[in-house]
Amino acid sequence: MIPNGCLVFEDESFLDSTVAKMNALRKSGQFCDVRLQVCGHELMAHRAVLACCSPYLFEVFNSEAEPQGGISLVKFDDLNPEAVEILLNYAYTAQLKAERDLVRSVYSAAKKLKMERVKQICGDYLLSKMDCQSAIAYRNFASSMSDGRLLGKIDGYIQEHLLDISEKEDFLKLPRLKLEVMLEENLNLPSNGKLYSKVISWVQRSLWESGEPLEKLMDEVQTLYYSADHKLHDGRAVEEAEVSGSEDDHIQFVQQKKAPRESLQKQPSAASTSSSPNGQPNKHEWKYIASEKTNNSTYLCLAVLRGVLCVISLHGRSSPHSSPSTTPCLQKSRSLEASPDELTDRLLKPMHYARSGLGTAELDGKLIAAGGYNREECLRTVECYDPKKDCWTFIAPMRTPRARFQMAVLMGQLYVMGGSNGHSDELSCGEMYDPRADEWTRVPELRTNRCNAGVCTLHNRLLVVGGSDPCGQKGLKNCDSFDPVTKTWTSCAPLNIRRHQAAVCELDGFVYVIGGAESWNCLNSVERFNPENNTWTLVSPMNVARRGAGVAVHEGKLFVVGGFDGSRALSCVEVYDPARNEWRMLGSMTTARSNAGVAVLNGVVCAVGGFDGNDFLNTMEAYDPETNEWSACVEALAELEE
Template sequence: MVGGVLGEDEEAQDAPGPLIFDDTDHHCRTLQALNMMRKNRHFCDVILHVGNAELHAHRAVLASASSYLFEMFSSEEEAKGNARETVITYKLNGGFERSAIEKLIDYAYTAKLSAEPRQVKAIYLAASHLKMEPVVQECARHLMENLTVESCIDTRSLPGITRHKSLVSRVDSFIEEKFEAVRQTAPFLALTCLRIELIRQTRQEMTLDGGDSVCQLVLEWIRKQCETGTSDLDDLAEKDHMLYLAFDNSLQDCSDLPSGDSNDTEMVQDYKKMSKKITASKNTRRKAPLQPAKPRVLFLARDIGEQPEIDEKFESILIASCKVSESAFQALIAFGSRLVSMSVTLRLNQPTATTPSPIATTPVSNSRAESQEKEQQPDILCVMAHMSSVKCSSGCANLNEQLLVCGGYDRVECLKSVESYDPEWNIWATVAPMREARGRFNIAVVRGEVYAVGGSNGTTELDTVEKYSQETQKWTKVASLPLARSHTGVCNLGDKIYCIGGWNGQVGIRQCDVLDPDIGKWISMAALQTGRYQAGVCAMNGQVFAVGGCDAWNCLNSVEIYDPETDEWSFTSEMITARRGCGVAHFKGKLYVVGGSDGTHALSSTEIYDPETKTWTPGPNMTTPRANVGVAVIGSRLYAVGGFSGKAFLNSIEYLDEKTDEWTTFMPKGSSTSSSPFSSSPTPNGKSSLSHQFNFDGRANGVNGQDSTPKISEAEAQNGSNGVHEEEK
């Protein structure tokens, strides 16, 4: 038996080994052979029609180079089943240049791209639509390296360029740096121009007005006209617009000024008459067919359809501005990939005196005169600095009277970045990033340390929790949740952290857990009476409130209160409006519910809960609808951070001032958080045309996502489908 086994082993040792031949040149020869067959039209199974030209190719080769064509060919295979055509023809709409498609087909077969400088833009456009990312990146690099004053406008106007943030950022920086020269080029002068006149009451106001602040205000007005459907950019370009600064620090059209207002001067009345004539003429004019706001390239036949970027046109930014005279500014703004020039002229509009002035007839002492003169000085306001990027569903909290914003979702991915806002100086600074990207979560601060709890990384729900220490300026991992979840409510009550409800990938859950940092372990507590996610959660008067949210299909207006003494949840009065993704904060002794979504629209409304009467009352509306908004109280202000407006993701913030009970995106320049930015009283229509001075110190405040402050360290129905957000639905 032993000998038999040894014999078999000897035979095995004498057996020849396997043949392994690694032909490294085979794939090159295969592509060369396929390319030769393409040129000779052998075995070609697809024809692309571009204009009058027919381009023959092999579907397998094109699909391997273009994910767009792969999806389209796959869709065709599924639709036809067994009844397949030998050669399939696709006709491309006129947006593609034949030479660009030919270059891309050559690249698919040879892995080489050779193009003249004048061809690069056309190739970039075609590659972008066909989702050939290596070509897109290389074309973008070439365009950036060869950017000139003459070419930068055309480059920035390329359709689809907004999908490539790094390229957009570099082009915008180039334009801003060389704007004096750019604004005199033919491409800039050929842009649609919006002409704005902004009336001011004193020459002092006109002298102090800063270019960026004025243009930023005007941009906000333009964006709102487009968002509400009142006008589009082409409509706005048809006439000059005269605007005034209202009591809520927004710009309003002078056509809306009530008769008899102190600013309703002869100049304004002439503007009203002209506006009526233009409106009447426009109404009688036959409308031409609507043209797309941006060039579109579509497949006319066998089209699988690309997901439309419905919110791109509302992503407006001020790229550059400059002062061209004592009272005039010129600017370049972008709505998605569409560029528009803007001319802003300041006009002196001294109010008409309706009653005799007591100051003109009554002698006063020098000190009293100085006091009166000081009171009449305009408030100096500046635009609140924007975050470095758009985001919603981020974690927000007050950390040492600073607004801390962690992670979030920016329409493309969940973020790990962290930034901090100083209300005193109106600046943002970057903070050490979290250990992992997370959105759809929240944070809590206990003993000066920040806890980021659960959330989603864009692919799956998270059970991880991490803690930020100000001493080490680092994030460290702490005890994980017993159940992974996103869209959970998080708050601190005393020195404990509460995690309420959430989404586990399948359903809104009732589970609640509490973490005692001294023990370092999550402990289950009483479950919610209603499973809910995207609920607003906040501690007030020794209790935890869970407000609204979604149970799975429906937005909720129910509110539950947790009593840690009895470990029980109980219902209290329902909100006026069912909402999910709202922010909740304890402010001025009451519970404030801010924004959110009613399942159809993003909300700008707020509600206030009085714990004594257990009733809800409507609060002041925000300046912008915000779903999945973050909130935090700092000093005498309630801040609303980022969110989704229903059309665009936001990088703006606004606050509710305790003294004025109004939301605003402006703050007193150079004053502390305890100051009020308003000192005038409203006119009969609820607006105010009294003096407010706005100023802005350029990029130092980080508007348009550019933060020049020193870095202190590195930096939706959801339905259980990670990476899919309700905001785009």
């Protein structure tokens, strides 16, 4: 065909023929100008081809002096020659063919050569072949490769299949920490997530104070004491009556500080470790992965303790000792007149996982709690609370683990945008949940990567407001609108003040952005968006400056719940009346909560999860406007529904 007098011809067979011939030339060593020495094996190739597919080799070739004899020499002492040959074939033919037992070696070689696409393909293949038998081995491999994406997916699988995995050989070979926990009289152990948050804090404290290696704790069964003030103590400290109430506050995030003892820097000798970017074990990593309650008093957990993948076995039993004199005792109140069993039955059921920085929304009369983090571990699991049954069940997990995001309902579907996945502080990806299909699908990405942004709906559109910029904790003024029909993003007027961790919601056709922080300075200012003239206007400020607060609309007013004031988690609550443009304080929650989820469930304002300054929470409480009180009892929700 000759349009405009130009000859145009496409030879569909040329490319395949040329590629096949070039690979044949490589294998016969013809016209090759690079030698790869891989553990004593020599492989010939062409620099131009390898430089096109391997950024690592491009850098090597680009930085080297003129090679002797015109042939470059590159040595690898830590790669599998068969895996490198597979990558060479891929470089010449675009076909990746590897036996199952070679896939991990191909992944390792692709990581070294910075061939990211091959890494992803190998990782996805491993995930497709993973079962309960291989899950621990695959996790060890992903950890050694420092692949956060792969680790997140494997940990999600482990969370769903822990009991089955716990019966397999690899799991049984893991180092094991055995704990016997004595309970204060009439006291029960907390739920799994909260319990292991306390356990990890105790392990940190023990290693911090003693300077002994982790293996020392595993030599014998450790006796602990769970006291009436909900703290976990060393059994020896109980016997000596030396329990300190402030100790947990200091030790909660000890992994983020430099250890004061040289011995804390020792290399763990256990085999299964998490890794740092250079492939060496990350000795400072503390990570809760999954746990199950195996019977009424026995728990099983998989966690990373100071870089070591470990099993924690925990058994609770009644304490033979009386409460230490220095341990605060529970004071009796109206809510404690019932027997412990009756009290437990009356409390609102907690979530399966403790969560902070989660997304919450009401959907079809049920409360949805998605994602969040627990001791820096971002979750992808999603739980659904049914107030009629007072129970939490799991629905389809999100495609991406994420925390520090907000969730909104648009046209009967849930939307989440941005946030953090624990490895990248700011995400641009979003997803939508269809309750009829029970599945999440991707939505077009944000224009700006952002974490801690506010999300709400307005006139059948999704608004994403403020957040953290990709370079740090500087707040953003950005406001973007998403049309679910055209699936496009457009920009709205920017905020007057940069904000991240602000509470955002719609009321009477206006969008309110409440508090948050500019850099790390907490704000009490409030802005209102008018879509008719595309402007933000400052309205009356809150009484308390706060970031990480929750917000919900109830009876035409804004309820702002908890948060963080720069020094502590808050339990205080205030309400905004738009007709009077004024804020007033309400009764405080029973528990301080920052980065909690807040939603109106069947006409009742509920708060769930969050962080109280010491522990990540899985509990829920509800507000009773008649008494101006919050309660964690089932009756508080049931009575208001009627």
